[in-house]
Every structure is written in C-alpha cells, then in structure tokens.
Amino acid sequence: MRLVFVQGGSRIKRDQNDNLYIDGNLNDKIFQRYLNYCDELTVFLREESKIYDECTAKQKFNAITKNPRINFVTTPDLVVPKSRIFSLKIRNQIRSDLKKSIENADKVIVRSPGNFYTINAAKIAKKLHKPLLVEVTGYIYDGYRYHGTKLGPIVARYYDKAAQRIIRDADFVLYVTERFLQSHYSTNGKQLGCSDVEIPQLDPQVLTKRLQKIGKNNDVLTLGTIGFLHIRWKGQQDVIKAMKSLKEKGFKFKYQLVGIGDNSYLKNLAHELGLEKEVEFIGGLPHDEVIKWLKNIDIYIQPSYTEGVCRALVEAMSMACPTITSDGGGNIELCNPGFVFSRGNIQQIEKALVKMDKEMRKKYAQVNFERSANYAKNILDEKRDQFYYQFRDGK
Numbered sequence: 001m002r003l004v005f006v007q008g009g010s011r012i013k014r015d016q017n018d019n020l021y022i023d024g025n026l027n028d029k030i031f032q033r034y035l036n037y038c039d040e041l042t043v044f045l046r047e048e049s050k051i052y053d054e055c056t057a058k059q060k061f062n063a064i065t066k067n068p069r070i071n072f073v074t075t076p077d078l079v080v081p082k083s084r085i086f087s088l089k090i091r092n093q094i095r096s097d098l099k100k101s102i103e104n105a106d107k108v109i110v111r112s113p114g115n116f117y118t119i120n121a122a123k124i125a126k127k128l129h130k131p132l133l134v135e136v137t138g139y140i141y142d143g144y145r146y147h148g149t150k151l152g153p154i155v156a157r158y159y160d161k162a163a164q165r166i167i168r169d170a171d172f173v174l175y176v177t178e179r180f181l182q183s184h185y186s187t188n189g190k191q192l193g194c195s196d197v198e199i200p201q202l203d204p205q206v207l208t209k210r211l212q213k214i215g216k217n218n219d220v221l222t223l224g225t226i227g228f229l230h231i232r233w234k235g236q237q238d239v240i241k242a243m244k245s246l247k248e249k250g251f252k253f254k255y256q257l258v259g260i261g262d263n264s265y266l267k268n269l270a271h272e273l274g275l276e277k278e279v280e281f282i283g284g285l286p287h288d289e290v291i292k293w294l295k296n297i298d299i300y301i302q303p304s305y306t307e308g309v310c311r312a313l314v315e316a317m318s319m320a321c322p323t324i325t326s327d328g329g330g331n332i333e334l335c336n337p338g339f340v341f342s343r344g345n346i347q348q349i350e351k352a353l354v355k356m357d358k359e360m361r362k363k364y365a366q367v368n369f370e371r372s373a374n375y376a377k378n379i380l381d382e383k384r385d386q387f388y389y390q391f392r393d394g395k
Contacts (some may be wrong), residue, residue: 001392003038004105005031006098008117011048012074013061019054020072021061023260024226027287028065029198033381034109037388040069044101046094046117047074060260060284073101078116085151091116099124107131107391110170114140114163122166133172133391136163136181137196139329142306148232148265172391174384176308177330192387197314199375206295207369210320213298214361220252223353224297224321226290226312227304229281230261235303235326235343237269242349244273251354253278258293260284294319299356304328305343314375317368322361324352334371336364 013021022045035041057063064072075097076090084090098121102108108125110118113134125132140163144156164185167173173187176196227234236257243253255278257266263281270279285293290312294300300316300323307313307329314334316323325331326343338355341348356364 001038001107002040002042002105003034003107003109004042004044004101004121005034005109005111006044006101006118006121007111008046008115009112010045011077012045012064012072013048013050013052013057015052015054015057017054019057020064021052021057022064023061023284024287024290027062030196031064031067031070033384035067035069036385037392038107040071042071042073042101042105044073044075044098044117044121046077048077048080058286060286062286073097075117095120095124099128102128102130105130107133109133109135110166111135112137113166114138114143114159119159119162119166122170126169131172131391131394132170133174133388134167134170134187135196136167136173136175136185137308139181139184139306139308141184142329143233146233146305148230172387174387178333180330180333181308190387190390192383194380194383194387195309195311195314195375197309197311197375197380198377199314199318199372200377202318202369202373202376206318207320207366209295210365210369211362214358214365218298220254221298222254222256222296223299223301224256224258224293224316225301225303226258228261229257229259229263229266232265233305233328234259235305235328236266238303238344238346238349239301240266240269240273240275240279242346242353243275243278245346245350246353247275247278253353254280256280256282256293256297258282258285258290291315291319294321297321299324299353299361301349301353302326302331303341303343303349304331307331309333314372318372318375320365320369322356322364323368324349324356336367339364 010025075094102124108130110122141156141160144152167185167187171189173191175181175193178193300321302313302325305328309330324339325335328343339352
C-alpha cells in the first residue's frame with residue numbers, strides 16, 4: 001500500500017551535501033510509525049530555501065535518515081519570503097505537486113489541517129476518491145487569531161471553516177486530545193482521541209535525580225519553554241513580561257527559550273525590559289538534546305494561547321519537570337490545579353511562579369512524572385495501531 005503524508009507546518013531543511021533535516025515537530029521515529037502502516041511512504045512537505053552547513057544543521061534540527069521505502073517530496077514555501085503569499089504561480093505549483101503525489105498513492109494522511117497545503121491535499125484526495133485520514137492537532141482559529149501578523153485574524157475564520165468541512169467529511173479522524181478538539185471539530189467518519197506524544201519507558205532515576213536537584217539550594221531558578229520564536233500565540237512574551245515585575249520584587253529567574261524562528265521581537269522585548277541577562281535564546285535542538293535540556297531546567301512553562309496537547313509539555317512531565325501552563329486549548333487537560341493561568345494574564349503567571357516553591361516543585365515533579373505514564377509509547381501505540389490498521393485495511 002502506498003501512503004502519502006502531508007503536513008503544511010514543518011519545513012524540510014537541506015545542507016550543502018544534500019542531507020535532509022526537519023524541525024522538532026517531526027523526526028525519524030514519527031516517519032517510521034507511518035511506515036508501519038504501508039509499503040511505501042511519501043512525505044510531502046514545503047522546503048526552506050536556505051542551504052545550511054552540515055555542522056549547524058546537525059546541531060539545530062533532526063537529521064533525516066535515508067530509507068528506500070520513504071520518498072520525500074518537497075514543494076515551495078508559500079509564506080517565506082512574504083512576497084510569495086499571493087503568488088498564483090507558486091500556489092498552482094503546490095497544487096500540481098500535491099496532485100502528482102496523491103494520484104500515485106492508495107491512501108492519504110493529512111496532519112494539522114488548516115493551511116493551504118493540507119486543505120488542498122484533502123480536496124484533491126476527495127476529488128480522486130482516495131481514502132483520507134485527518135490528524136487534528138490544534139484549534140486552527142486561535143492559531144491564526146493569535147499568530148501575531150496582520151493577516152492572521154483576517155484568514156482565521158476562512159481556514160477554520162475549511163478545516164471543519166475537511167474533518168467532517170474525512171473517512172478517519174485522529175484527535176490528539178480527549179475532549180477539547182472534538183468539541184470544535186466534529187466528524188462523520190471513524191474517530192479516535194490519542195496523543196501523538198512518544199514517551200519511552202519511564203526511568204525512576206529521572207524522578208530521583210529531579211528530587212535531588214530540587215533539594216539543593218538554588219538562588220536562581222531556570223524556566224524553560226519550547227516553541228517557535230516568531231509565532232506570538234506561543235506566548236513567550238508573557239513570561240518575559242512577568243519576569244520584569246518579579247525581578248523588581250527581588251525574585252530571581254532565568255528563562256531559556258528553545259526553538260527556531262525569528263527571535264527579534266522577543267529579544268527586543270527582553271532588552272526593553274532590562275532582561276538581556278535573564279533571557280537566553282538556545283535556538284533549535286535535536287530531540288535527544290531537548291531531553292537533556294529538560295533535565296537541567298527547574299520549571300517548564302507553556303504559555304501558549306492555543307495548543308492541541310502540547311508534546312513538549314508531556315515530555316517535560318516525563319522528565320519530572322514541575323510545570324506551569326496556560327489554559328489555552330488542550331493544555332487544560334494536562335494542567336495542575338493552582339498552576340494554570342488564563343492565557344495572556346501576566347499577573348497570574350507571576351502568582352504561579354511565586355507559588356511554585358521548593359515543596360510544590362517536589363510535589364508536582366512526582367505528580368507529573370506519574371501522570372506522564374499515561375502517554376507511554378507502548379500504551380498509545382496499541383490504541384493508535386488498531387485505528388490506523390482499520391484505515392489501512394479499509395474497515
């Protein structure tokens with residue numbers, strides 16, 4: 001069986017030796033998961049125009065291992081540079097590339113509907129009578145509404161309505177939440193609520209070392225967030241603003257931001273608030289390095305205005321990180337009482353950070369570690385496999 005996987009958010013990167021890489025949303029393990037359901041897999045993604053040197057690419061991104069059963073098809077980026085957004089030539093090329101890939105496939109998986117790539121992939125699949133599975137990973141309307149660009153709020157309703165139609169008519173729909181996304185996007189097809197997080201078998205030593213770390217005297221606590229730096233709905237700016245007030249009151253925090261994208265807005269904000277020394281931009285990291293980084297921070301904070309179920313948040317929990325999160329989207333399914341704040345509410349962020357003292361960090365390190373077991377790979381794989389095999393076998 002030949003399967004096409006289409007996702008419009010991530011970008012393929014290429015180095016000078018023609019090696020391929022991908023940002024933190026995807027990796028070899030995820031591609032292998034789809035390969036379990038087919039004989040041949042075509043991964044359709046937009047490609048970044050920049051050519052990286054090999055050393056930089058390996059440090060910042062997930063390297064893609066060549067596999068004779070996986071074919072990567074790349075297409076132009078519609079939004080970078082911005083001058084391309086209204087280019088009919090590029091839009092037509094993307095549609096043509098999609099059609100060629102889908103014509104040669106038996107079935108289609110569309111991940112994260114709600115952009116030009118995934119909407120057109122779903123339309124073409126329907127027109128060509130190809131069975132379609134849609135993976136719903138976030139609330140599209142809020143994603144555009146809080147994107148931080150002038151165009152975002154304008155197109156939010158259009159893309160949200162388009163996604164609603166695609167999800168409603170899809171043959172199979174996987175939601176990464178148990179309740180939240182289902183309440184916004186109903187379907188007439190078969191459905192499953194199952195996170196896309198991949199947590200390996202939990203190591204009790206992770207919790208032991210975390211509790212030892214918390215027990216040590218530490219005058220400066222390190223906060224951390226993973227997410228694209230140029231997308232305002234990730235909310236890092238709110239944490240920086242909260243740190244300004246806390247610094248004036250004598251509290252000491254550092255804030256490390258992991259992620260790719262233009263950091264100029266956040267960097268300028270930190271400068272304006274006198275927090276250049278407290279705010280550190282780590283840049284992109286391969287997945288293995290992300291896990292190491294999570295072990296070294298003190299508190300993971302997810303200030304997003306919208307999410308499905310945030311993969312980084314679950315991974316932080318599996319590393320026994322105490323967590324603070326906004327009530328944006330599916331985050332509410334993972335929050336700890338007393339450590340959830342209304343999205344964008346700076347004062348509530350301040351209160352949560354102050355409240356997260358040593359005893360609370362110990363308590364929620366253990367709570368989070370134990371709760372992350374619900375996202376163990378073997379448990380989710382069993383649920384997911386049954387559903388995807390039904391899709392593969394046409395049941």
